[in-house]
Amino acid sequence: MTIGSFYPPQRTLMGPGPSDIYPQVLQALSRPTVGHLDPLFIGMMDELKQLLQYAFQTENTFTIAVSAPGSAGMEACFVNLVEPGDKVIVCRNGVFGDRMRENVERCGGLAVLVDNNWGEPVDPVLVERALVAHPDAKILAFVHAETSTGALSDAETLAKLARQHDCLTIVDAVTSLGGVPLRVDEWQLDAVYSGSQKCLSCVPGLSPLTFSQRAIERIQRRTIPVQSWFLDQSLVLAYWSGEGKRSYHHTAPVNSLYALHEALVLLKKEGLENAWQRHKDQHFELREGLEKLGIEFVVDEASRLPQLNAVYIPEGVDDALVRQTLLERYNLEIGAGLGALAGKAWRIGLMGYAARSENVALCLKALETTLK
């Protein structure tokens, strides 16, 4: 059998990511490849760093994009900051908190779990209790915006508690970056990772990452090497440093970085505050329509993510069949439930370029017709 070229359809992506990609980003993606040590490329990398600093609202020197998806960004934080025997308080209120626990354990660390129900934010009272009970804990890890449930946690308060108990913070901002306020410096977060394919509306495959000076110092004080060569950020830093000669670490994903640069140029042009507001506005439009259809949200309004709307599947409705119809008839993707919410919820994303009235209108009408 001869395999020919693959021509994907034009979908509207309203799942938990990848989100709709800006057309300009796809254009940037296919520009001519240059070498990863080409001076012009290095100049672009310097710009990219500045743009990432803007998106993260940080002046951290160590602000880069990991050459792999968000889960590698998560792992980069843990393998660099956790040494065998280290105690890490891990907040778990969805799939990604549990993945953090996995990471701690695979680093030889000891994970102390703070559990909240799926769909709820991380409870600072429980976190404080754990910090008091474990004065030897070195790190507090939590998910800012849980992609599996659509719950937003109070990163500022959690980070403050961590500092009071002399802990660094590792923060999953995969779904929050660009969609809701995230202020790395003001909130004094230490290690924050994200993904390219959510509210930045770039192609999947890169993980923006920033480390505070406190995090860098912790890495420099390590006594055993980082267990991952690929994710050892002390090696990667030499490539991204911008000071003097670049040293080769690995071949950068050149074209994907063009795309991320373009996505961030667009974000800067719109302005972070405007982007946050747009997500909120579109969320209100979507919410109004969903409520008219009698569809209920998983997360309380106070901690609901505008960019990721987890809603209960109405009773008697065939989950898979509805999603299949949306995809086949309307070329519209919404997300299935994950983990504890599998089969019980849908996740409707309004991320980045997907957060537009035409998307909301399509989604509402298509759902209305399909659910009839």
Place this chain on the structure above:
Amino acid sequence: MTIGSFYPPQRTLMGPGPSDIYPQVLQALSRPTVGHLDPLFIGMMDELKQLLQYAFQTENTFTIAVSAPGSAGMEACFVNLVEPGDKVIVCRNGVFGDRMRENVERCGGLAVLVDNNWGEPVDPVLVERALVAHPDAKILAFVHAETSTGALSDAETLAKLARQHDCLTIVDAVTSLGGVPLRVDEWQLDAVYSGSQKCLSCVPGLSPLTFSQRAIERIQRRTIPVQSWFLDQSLVLAYWSGEGKRSYHHTAPVNSLYALHEALVLLKKEGLENAWQRHKDQHFELREGLEKLGIEFVVDEASRLPQLNAVYIPEGVDDALVRQTLLERYNLEIGAGLGALAGKAWRIGLMGYAARSENVALCLKALETTLK
């Protein structure tokens, strides 16, 4: 300062990779993004697996592309196959053999080094001696085509020795895949990784990977979990398996996988044997011209890679200035020396789409003029 879109120049890429990208591959790259669990995307992944099996000349069920560059593919092999305390014989005749040692040590393994001079192939006699001296060794690791020197080692013979001593093989085929014969099944190689940006002429950022049944069984017999969550192939397998329901592991780099699919469609269309011959033919053209310029090769003819020509920088020539002139005047990139060859050699790549007469002609004339 406002940062605008980045418009890279059109370079001719004749370094050690990334190589010139097929125009069709760049077109495929920018096709509309679909979800990583979209049935049409999963269909493409199944085709991609078949195409990778063709490129590797294997029927291994576990044949995938790691969602990260070649160095992550290397790490995927080591973290999955090496357990703490395992003895691994590592052949070192360039930068990438030494990176293998790093990987073994970071996995808690014990690396036994077999050293050959830079520019020489791995010597099977030395390898056999090491296998005899270390009957408890569990793995033999070597680089098929050393990207840092341009030397080709005899993978078939080395793998045979490994089997005779009950060792699995980990083989770096980053620069060999698609450029010189590589027959995973016939040679009975166990864990083989490559890169997208070399002789496949795809964008950088993906690492084709294949595991034999023996390797899979070794992984299944592990007593401690793989230290990397992201690279734990027992988890990844569930996503790529193609049997029944796909389980989510990480968000696949959708567009990069379109590009790899297209690059492999082109390779299949040309035919592997034809591609190997084309690399050889272009190498002869280049060699003839370089010899006329009095330029000498680092590697003996018998083990010289056609796709990566490491040549000594003529005496009295300013290395950096020549490369800068080629880049600025001719938009031509050739590679600097790496490691022990830094400042002493250039690496001229003829990889994939770069292996064309027009590239060779440009390179020879530009070098001739610049060296005058």
